[in-house]
Amino acid sequence: MHLGALFIASHVLVSGSVRETARRFQLSPSTVSTAIRHLETELAMKLTERSSGELATLLASDRVLEGLGPITTATGELAQLAGHDAAAAETYEIWASRIPVKIVTMERFLEVADQGSINRAARRLRLGQPQLSLQLANLEKFLGHRLFQRQAQGSALTEEGRRAYQFFITISQAWNDLKSSADERYRRTARSLRIGSIIPTGSESWVARCLGSLVSEWNARRSNNAISLVSMTADDLREALKSGRIDVAILDSVFGLENFRHRELLRTDMVVIAPPDSTETTVADLVAGYAICMPSPRTGLGHAAMAFSDERAPNRRFRNRDITAADSLPVIVDLVANHGYVSFLGRVSAMPIAGKVRIVDLDEYLPMSYHVAFNHRKAAADASAVIIEAAARITSEPAMQTDRVRESAA
Numbered sequence: 001m002h003l004g005a006l007f008i009a010s011h012v013l014v015s016g017s018v019r020e021t022a023r024r025f026q027l028s029p030s031t032v033s034t035a036i037r038h039l040e041t042e043l044a045m046k047l048t049e050r051s052s053g054e055l056a057t058l059l060a061s062d063r064v065l066e067g068l069g070p071i072t073t074a075t076g077e078l079a080q081l082a083g084h085d086a087a088a089a090e091t092y093e094i095w096a097s098r099i100p101v102k103i104v105t106m107e108r109f110l111e112v113a114d115q116g117s118i119n120r121a122a123r124r125l126r127l128g129q130p131q132l133s134l135q136l137a138n139l140e141k142f143l144g145h146r147l148f149q150r151q152a153q154g155s156a157l158t159e160e161g162r163r164a165y166q167f168f169i170t171i172s173q174a175w176n177d178l179k180s181s182a183d184e185r186y187r188r189t190a191r192s193l194r195i196g197s198i199i200p201t202g203s204e205s206w207v208a209r210c211l212g213s214l215v216s217e218w219n220a221r222r223s224n225n226a227i228s229l230v231s232m233t234a235d236d237l238r239e240a241l242k243s244g245r246i247d248v249a250i251l252d253s254v255f256g257l258e259n260f261r262h263r264e265l266l267r268t269d270m271v272v273i274a275p276p277d278s279t280e281t282t283v284a285d286l287v288a289g290y291a292i293c294m295p296s297p298r299t300g301l302g303h304a305a306m307a308f309s310d311e312r313a314p315n316r317r318f319r320n321r322d323i324t325a326a327d328s329l330p331v332i333v334d335l336v337a338n339h340g341y342v343s344f345l346g347r348v349s350a351m352p353i354a355g356k357v358r359i360v361d362l363d364e365y366l367p368m369s370y371h372v373a374f375n376h377r378k379a380a381a382d383a384s385a386v387i388i389e390a391a392a393r394i395t396s397e398p399a400m401q402t403d404r405v406r407e408s409a410a
Helices: 003-015 018-025 029-043 060-081 089-096 103-115 118-125 129-143 159-190 206-220 234-243 283-289 300-312 329-339 347-353 378-395 398-409
Strands: 048-051 054-057 148-151 154-157 192-197 226-231 248-251 261-274 341-346 358-361 367-374
Touching: 003 018, 003 029, 003 060, 003 089, 003 103, 018 029, 018 089, 029 159, 060 089, 060 159, 103 118, 103 129, 103 154, 103 159, 118 129, 118 154, 154 159, 192 206, 192 234, 192 378, 206 226, 206 248, 206 347, 206 378, 234 248, 248 378, 261 283, 261 300, 261 329, 261 347, 261 378, 300 341, 300 367, 329 341, 329 347, 341 347, 347 358, 367 378
Parallel strands: 192 226, 192 248
Antiparallel strands: 048 054, 148 154, 248 367, 261 341, 261 358, 261 367
């Protein structure tokens, strides 16, 4: 965390306004918003929320603001060391909001001062000596003073270095006090691993069976992380993963998730599912003769299905009965099986419900992929590996072999 970002975030908590802070510090609102988000991430707690377009600070922000007090005071003293007048509010605040020095750099400076040697400090910090020397040189350049006097026996603090030491130790101790309570909150949260999936077609679906295998194997390992499961639409899964509400997502597209780790879970092709008593044998006849229900076009499946059906029957007479945002697969299956609709699914999702609906092949091979996307947590990566293994086992079963044959033929 940069000292400048802490200074910005503390002012947002005082003023209750991102835009006012941005104007005062001559920064973009996005820069100010990023600073407050980084602080919330570091402390593992929500400090602000939007209400009717206005920013509202939460009760927890008062305690955080109090904890930031010693840091902002030390920042003012640091400004004087760097040749800035903290009494000149406007110029000082603009300077302070742009301080590029990270807390970790200050703590490395303190380690060198305590050890009296860059080499000894580098070994304790497990850093390369050139890397540490460069960080110290950049710190001296920023403050405009030499902080260490290099000697044959090591490095001794200069007069300015001793002043910087007092400011940095105040900032480090205050930050660690804030972080210690945050770390305990994070440990409580981290004990739970949150898995989100597209809504399964039913208990017999490959998604449900993958998650069942995951829970069974995870508990057999006696993992320290308890698993919680939730099913939602593909759109909601993306937003939940981005916001941190879930750690792992099983979905049919990774569009918009480029910043997360993801792996292909399985590959299949798209098929039509039709009422069990239907007799039409082509996609064109089915989409012309029945209303269509399908997931939202914002999902991978919904987008492909809508484009395909529009191409096959552009002037359908049942268009006014179509449902194009039925993001619950069990509802889609019921509409097809019992209410005279047709829909599109990946073959791997359609095979387990073959007793309830007719499965009709498309007249061309249309590939589909399902993916697992996950965040940086090791537990999330471990759970994703178990899900991938389970999917491989399930799709290799005899009932799924038709899918494999079509893939190899394509």
